[in-house]
Amino acid sequence: MSVLDTPNPRRAESAGQQEAVEQERRHASTKRSPREGSRSSPLDRTGTGTRVVILVVLGLALLWTLVPLVWMVLSSFKPATAITSAEPSWLFTPTGEHYAGLFTGGNELIPYLWHSVAAAGLSAVLSVVLGAPAGYGLARSEMRGKRHLSFWIISTRMAPIAAVVLPLFLMFRQLGLIDTIPGLVLAYMTFNLPFAIWLLSSFFSDLPPALEESALVEGCTRWQAFRHVALPLTKPGLVTTFVLCLVFAWNDYAFALVFSGPDSQTLPIAASQLVTQAGIDWGQLCAIGTFVVVPMMLAGLAVRRWLVTGLTLGAVTGE
């Protein structure tokens, strides 16, 4: 989904981390120009002409992204006749009939919703829980070929879903994981875990090692230093990773189509079932689309602050 494009992990800086990094930077250079000290946004530095161009481009991008969404949300409240009419109508009496329809009759949406929440939520939680120690290890170890290993991990995220669907299907069938929530969770982990490891490892790399070294000297084991010092300082990184993993899994259609059945079908599957041979129920489709998009948009807004902090930090250091 376009509101939440994959962020550059180096920029996605957390508040606590930023502070630690800041401490480091302050010590690195005793002389800082006031310019560097103040948090100016890139826009403040540019001339008016450039600024207008930037704003126009941003405005167009925003329109491109938002118009279909807004249209979908609007349509979900329109009476069925208004949706299918040839000319677009802005004025209509809003109706909740499509939403009501989703929860009544043959289209009981609750199980789908539950499957989506369980599969996406569990896979996001597991990705963060497993990805944090793995990312930490990757960030802090000094083995040879570390860069290759880390590239290999993220490259598995780049594999097209079509390439893994078939082998996974065969394995899942053997293991009896077809049409189960654990099966879906496992499938989502194939793309979420590498992503989480990669993103979190870059959050951990940005922490000054002296903090953990201090913890080691103060009586911690490596694990305790991770647990009591590194982990709390990357909390925003953990939240960001969690939300992004949640979004990826929540939006999945391909895996759910192949691996799920009546006991595990998710919201995107429910949406697709509205496209029937008898016709397309546009009203319900828009309602379900809204239902899918809105929670993730809220989640995106929740982590926005940290993503933005990361971006402005990059602007200050001129990276």
Added chain:
Amino acid sequence: MATITYDRTTRHYPGAEHPAVDGLRLDVADGEFLVLVGPSGCGKSTSLRMLAGLEDVDDGAIHIGSREVTHLAPRDRDIAMVFQNYALYPHMSVAGNMGFALRMAGMDRTEIADRVRNAARLLRIEEFLDRKPKELSGGQRQRVAMGRAIVREPQVFLMDEPLSNLDAKLRSSTRAQIAALQRRLGVTTVYVTHDQVEAMTMGDRVAVLDEGVLQQCDTPRALYDRPANAFVAGFTGSPAMNLPTAAFDADGASLGGTTVPLPREVLRAAEAEGAEILRVGLRPEALYLDTEGIPLTVELVEELGAEALCHGVVDTGDGDEERLVVRVDSRTPPRAGERVRVGFRTDEVHAFSALTGERLGD
């Protein structure tokens, strides 16, 4: 309380051409304040980090007290370390920072609070106990870092340039406070700095490192009076010792036509090397303006208030020049361009080999 022994300790970073620390042999007495000093990149931090267990030891051993700690984890060494950037945990309050090690050791809550409060009182940071590190000034953070070390009552304190982030004035007052605190607590301390003034004023003994090799370890007085080689001579004292190269004969070294008399055994040692030149060591404070002596053309006079530093060149005759710095009275300094004569205190003349830089004679 404990002694520390480096026994031919070596650290060779993978891929590096030379060892960062090469066969370091050093004994630190119980309760002693030892300063490791040297130019940037000489291996001070590496030496300290090996002692802390944060850096691998490739060869040799390290002992704390009667225990060999060479390959022990940092947590098993009973040491406390103050880092250059303080490394305070940003997510914990000052009290949380200071009590962290005790909490990890499973100490009783009320006792932790007691100890933290006592240390805070000692360092006058009681009023900041509830603040986060980012709400403190640089000097206050420095004191919190000290406090975090002392609450643990460890066997050894390690400090890596703890004052380098403070401004000059605060640095000199904190310098005195740390030295006094260490004497009061009597905990064996290894202190790293690149600032020779800090080294000379704080240390019971000072170990001078260069390119990973220990040059000399002695009391500040002995380092100043009897530097073991030209490197130490040039590193200690401010401004640094003049080390002009000079030819010598049976009476002494010749500087700009003036003979600087040298003891017989020094000249014999120089001769034994087969060299025709040696390096004369003259501290700026061993030189004075006189009616006769080494001829000097003044290039620049630095007024420092109580005194002035007169920089000049000596024409050595064969077309070469040697530079000298002379400490002079600030009320009657010479002017730039003036030609003056420089006398010297004969008992404060050092001589070093021009080949190896080692001290000649005794």
